[in-house]
Amino acid sequence: MRVAAVMPVEAEGVQVEVPKLVRPTDSWDVHDPEVTLLRRPVRVSELTDRDFKELSTLECLTAPCPRAPPPCGTGWSGLWQTAQIYSLEWSQEVQLRIYCCGCHEKHTVHFNGEALGLYAWTRGVVVTQAACQLLLRSVQNSGSAFGGIVSAQNATRRFFKPNAILLSEETWSKASLGFFRLCGRQILECCSLCGPHPAVLLYDGIAGLACADGGRQKGGLAGTGAAQVRPFTAPSRDFLDVNVQKVMEPGGNYLAASLAGAGLKRRLVHQPELRTLLARFSGHHPADVEFGKHLTAREYEELLVALDRDDVQFVTDFVADPDDADGDPVLLHWRRRIRTDQVGQMRSKNKAVLELLESIEIEAMQVEPHWPPSCPGTWSELLYSLGAPLSVSDDSNLIQHGRALGVVRKLLLGEAANDHDRILLAEHAPILRRLLDHYGDRFPAFFHPALHHLYRLTLFGRGAVGLGVGRAGWALSAIEGLDVCMWLQRQPNPLSVEQRQAFDFWAARANSLLPGVETLTPPAPQRYPLLPAEQELLNGRLGLEIDGSESAAFPHDHPYCREQQDLGCYPLPGWQQKRPLPQYRPFEDELGRSLERHEEHRCRSGLTIGEFDAKIALDSGKVKEAKRLQQHTKGGFVFCCPHRVIYGWHVMLRGESPRDPFAVLYTRLQRRHLPRFLVYDNACKLQAYAMQREPAHFADVRFLVDRLV
Known part of the structure; x- marks a missing residue:
């Protein structure tokens, strides 16, 4: 239905009907009818x-004549006028009919070219929507490409x-931006291709911004008075100025990765000394100083003995010889x-890894019979991941989405x-996937016990732990x-x-109930009725209200918004604090x-993000930049x-940390609006940070590193 909007006669952006072809990928079959008034009918495109x-x-290019009288109470009069229709390849002079009132204010109903693939910018300038779309796509890549x-x-x-009658670059720019706003997006606010919630989101801190007042305190945008201001990442406070708190219990609302604490762990092999031996056996990173050295026969044999040992408190560790630095460890x-409740799961996991290693050993000896065996390339990547240091990642990273869990099941x-x-x-x-390609359409049976443990720790590590109330x-x-x-198969x-x-x-039963757990979708009542307290608990983990509805945006004067309102700028619809x-x-x-x-350090470096960037600059010979980065660890995110x-x-009043992106993504985005991929130069730390605090909220998000240093 055409919109008969009344505007001044000299107005700009006079076409207000939302274009059907907002994006070039929309279906032409639906929105591209034939124009049958022509002697030789063609489609609109x-x-x-x-x-x-x-x-x-x-005389078909005419504005719609409204039935209602103009605001001034006079009548409408049709007026034919000369206008130009512009494309990037051609222009054509045409006669358009508009309707004007009889008073001095000249209330006008302008021509609407939406049905013909046009966009009326003024009463005399009409451009094609195809040209606007092309120009706006060029703006996304480079502003200079437009001109x-x-x-x-x-x-x-x-x-x-x-x-030829040409349209100036300035008018093209104004008309294209007007068309863009009409599509429901603004070039300064939202990407026309990604929409308000991109599937891929990139973020990073901008360090080295000087004080606004020229003071001696280094870093930050707010000057030397910033030390007295609560940062953007500070916990929200209620009406009584008391921090909102959430008590985290391992095994209750998240899975821990370290040996300390209770509950199931996000590790297949818990003992760090065994993980180191496993990573070295894999041979996946031979150049690594810590994990590149091949295992000796004694180290490999002790690894098998330790995995087979029922007494998991007994530690097998190799240390440097104090009398001979070049000798064998x-x-x-x-x-x-070790906590009593940890002994059983550690023993079971170690036995599963032992079975895996012994079977890999058989495969390796068939190819190259020497002792100790060399890890086949097929298994090296997996074993290195299972032996990666505790500070880098956890074993749930091997299965990174609920849909992949369904395939593993x-x-x-x-x-x-x-x-x-x-x-x-x-x-x-x-x-x-690479391992499956080697074996065909099934994994070997000796891998199933270890894979079963990986499935369990990933399933519960995504926020499914502790969902029972009284049961x-x-x-x-x-x-x-x-x-x-799995027990019957063994x-x-x-x-x-x-x-x-x-x-x-x-x-x-597993195929009936587990898909919902894998995707954190509540089960149907006829399959497994949740208690009211259990439903509320699950809703809370998914960032929903008690009744299961999505959280509404806070009003601007809400006390929870004080820090983020003062120090942040997230104006897009759907990005308000909730x-x-x-x-x-x-x-x-x-x-x-x-x-x-170490939670806020840069990966395994042991340095903060600012210190790490300064070290990289110094190693590259950029001494001045290194000094600046070392001192200026604040700025914008x-x-x-x-x-x-x-x-x-938002403004960073202290050093950049994983809490900066976490604060925005958790407090402002609904779970369904989170990006599929988060790209950040400290993504491994951010993933560990997020999965220890809100695992269900970030369960299906992939954390990717944007550079390897």
Whole structure:
């Protein structure tokens, strides 16, 4: 339906009907009808200068005449006027009819060219939507490309047709931006290709910005008085100026990765000394100073013995020989204190890894019989990931999305992978995909125990732990079916009829309940009715209100918004603050700073992000830049899409840390609006930071590093 908007006669941006073809990828079959008034009908997308000349002759280019009288109370009068329709390749003079009132204010209903693929900028300037779309796509890549395209097209037309009527670059710019706003997006606010919530989001801190008042204090935008201001990342405070707090319990609302604490761990091998030996055996990074040295025969044998040992408190450690620095390491045994509830899972996981290593050893000896065996290239990447240092990542990274968990469950239950399964693994579990390609459509049976543990720790590490209230709960009831099936598969003899029936029953139960746990989608009441308290708990982890509705934006004067309102600029729709930023106890102090300082370090460097950047600059010979970065560790933190359109920023009053992106993504975006991929130069630390605080909220987000140093 055409919009008959009343405007001044000399107005700009007179066409107000939202274009149907907001993006070039929209369906032409739906929005590209034939123009049957022409002698030779063509589709709207094929209209050119001669067609508009013919339509002008037929007096078809007319504004809609409103039924209601003008605001002044007089009547409408039709007025034919001369206008130009511009494309980048041609222009055509036409006659347009507008309707004006009889008073001195000249209330006007302008021509609306939406149905013909046009955009009316003023009463005399009409441009094609295709040209606007082309120019706006060029703006996304480079502002200079816009002027280059217009200048080149004008020069070409002037060369072949000296008397051609051309539209200036300034008018093209104004008309294109007017068309862009009409599409519902603004060039300074939102990318036309990515929309308000990009699938890929890039962000980083801008360091080295001097004080606004020229003071001696280094860094920051607010001057020397910034030390008295609560930073953007400070916990939200309520009406009584008390921090919003959330108490985190390992095994209760998140999975820990270290040996300390209770509950299931996000590690397949818990002991750090065994992880080091495993990473060295993989041979995946031979140039690494710590993990590149090949295992000696004694080290490899002790690794197998330690994995087979029931007493997991007994530590097998190799240390440098104090009497011979160049000699072989000395074996040292000692005991480690471990919580009683951790012993069983550590023993079970170690046995699974032992079975995996012994089977890999058989494969390696068949190819190259020497001792100790060399890890086959097929398994080196996986084993290195399982032995990576605790400060880098956790083993749940091997399966990075709920849909990949579904494929792993299917393979564990003995089914074959199809092409769609391979695609999902390639996107969300690439290491497992490469391993599967080597073996065909199934993993070898000796890998199933270790893969089963990886599935469990990933499933619960995504926020499914502790969902029961007064009972085991939905997630534990769902995983029970898979656990029973895995136990039955490990039986030494073929399954009996009764065992096969039991396997089918528990497999059906697992396939019924586990997909919901994998995607954190509440189960249907007929499958597993959640208690009201359990439903509220799940809603809270997903960032929803108690009743399951999405959180609404806070008003600007809400106390939760004080720091973010003063120090941040996130004006896009959907980016308003919706949740308070808690102080996560016992991880953080009253200003939200991590008590474990390594959480805010740059990967394995042991340095803060500012110190790390300064070191890189110094190693590159940039002494002045290194000194500046070392002192200026504050500035701005910016979010943008891959087309370099800024989505928001905030001021950093202290050194950059993973809490900067976390504060924005958790408090401002709904879970369904989070990007699929987050690109950040300290992404590994950000992932560990986010998954320790709000694992369910960030469960399906991929954290990618934008550079390797």
